[in-house]
Amino acid sequence: MDERRYGEWVAVRVDGHVAELLLDRPEAMNAISTELARGVTAACGELAVHGGVRAVVISSTQARAFCAGADLKERNGLSDEEFGRHRAVLRAAFTGVLDLPVPAVAAVEGFALGGGYELALSCDLIVADPTAVVGLPEVTVGVIPGGGGTQLLPRRVGAARAAELIFTGRRVAADEAHALGLVDELTERGGAREAALALAARMAAHSPIGLRAAKRALRTGSGLPLAAGLEVEDAAWRTVAFSPDRKEGVAAFNEKRAPRWAKPPIA
Numbered sequence: 001m002d003e004r005r006y007g008e009w010v011a012v013r014v015d016g017h018v019a020e021l022l023l024d025r026p027e028a029m030n031a032i033s034t035e036l037a038r039g040v041t042a043a044c045g046e047l048a049v050h051g052g053v054r055a056v057v058i059s060s061t062q063a064r065a066f067c068a069g070a071d072l073k074e075r076n077g078l079s080d081e082e083f084g085r086h087r088a089v090l091r092a093a094f095t096g097v098l099d100l101p102v103p104a105v106a107a108v109e110g111f112a113l114g115g116g117y118e119l120a121l122s123c124d125l126i127v128a129d130p131t132a133v134v135g136l137p138e139v140t141v142g143v144i145p146g147g148g149g150t151q152l153l154p155r156r157v158g159a160a161r162a163a164e165l166i167f168t169g170r171r172v173a174a175d176e177a178h179a180l181g182l183v184d185e186l187t188e189r190g191g192a193r194e195a196a197l198a199l200a201a202r203m204a205a206h207s208p209i210g211l212r213a214a215k216r217a218l219r220t221g222s223g224l225p226l227a228a229g230l231e232v233e234d235a236a237w238r239t240v241a242f243s244p245d246r247k248e249g250v251a252a253f254n255e256k257r258a259p260r261w262a263k264p265p266i267a
Helices: 034-048 072-076 080-098 115-121 149-157 159-168 174-180 192-204 208-221 226-241 244-255
Strands: 002-005 010-015 018-023 055-060 065-067 104-108 111-113 125-128 133-135
Touching: 010 034, 018 034, 018 192, 034 080, 055 065, 055 192, 065 104, 065 115, 072 080, 080 115, 104 115, 104 192, 111 115, 115 133, 115 149, 125 174, 125 192, 133 174, 149 159, 208 226, 208 244, 226 244
Parallel strands: 018 055, 055 104, 065 111, 104 125, 111 133
Antiparallel strands: 002 010, 010 018
C-alpha cells in the first residue's frame, strides 16, 4: 500500500485501484481550515490524473467526526479581505472532490455538518454508520451552505426536503438520514469505512474507461432536459464503444475469464 501526505492533515493511501483520502485532524474533528482545504485540493488534483486509480473513498482517521464543518475559530480571526481569499481556497477543495473523474464514496461516522456534509455530498455515494449525524446548519451562524449544499442536496432529496433542512439547519441522525436519502447505505457501528472500501473495490474491478464515462454522463447530464441528457449519454457511450476496454470486456466474457483492463488515457 502506498501512502502520501498533503500537508499536515490530509493523507492518501492507494491500495490496488482504490485510493482512500483520509481527513486527519482529530483534535479539531477535521474542521476545514485553510491548510486542510489546500491538502484536499492537492490530493484530489493528483488523484484525478492517477491512471491506476478507479475509485476513491473519503474517510476520517477518527470515529468522532467525519468532518465537523468549517474551522470557525480560524474564521473568527480573519479580516473581510482574508475571509474572501479563504472562501476561494475552500471552494477549490469542494470542487476538487466534485470533479474527481472516478466514482467517489464518502465513509461517514460521527458528525458530518456544514462543509463536512458538503464534502460527502460532493461524492457519488455516502455510506454511514449509526453514529452519523449530518446537516447543513450554516443559517444558524449567519451564512448559507457555500460548498455546494444548496445545489447538491436538492438533487439528492428534492427541493422541498432540501429547503426544510437548510432553512431549519437541523441535525439529522443516521436512521432518519438513511430514510430521507441523505445517506445511501447504513452499516453496523464502526463499519462505514470498511463498507465504503468494499464498495469502491467492487466498482474498481470494472472498466476504468467505462467508469469515467458513466460518471461523466451522470454528472454532466443531471438537470438537463431529457433530449440534451441523452446527447450527453451518447457522447460518453462513444468514448467507451470504440475503446480497448470494450474489446477486452467482450473477449473476457466470451473466454470466461476476468478482464485485463488497461490504464485509461488521462486528458
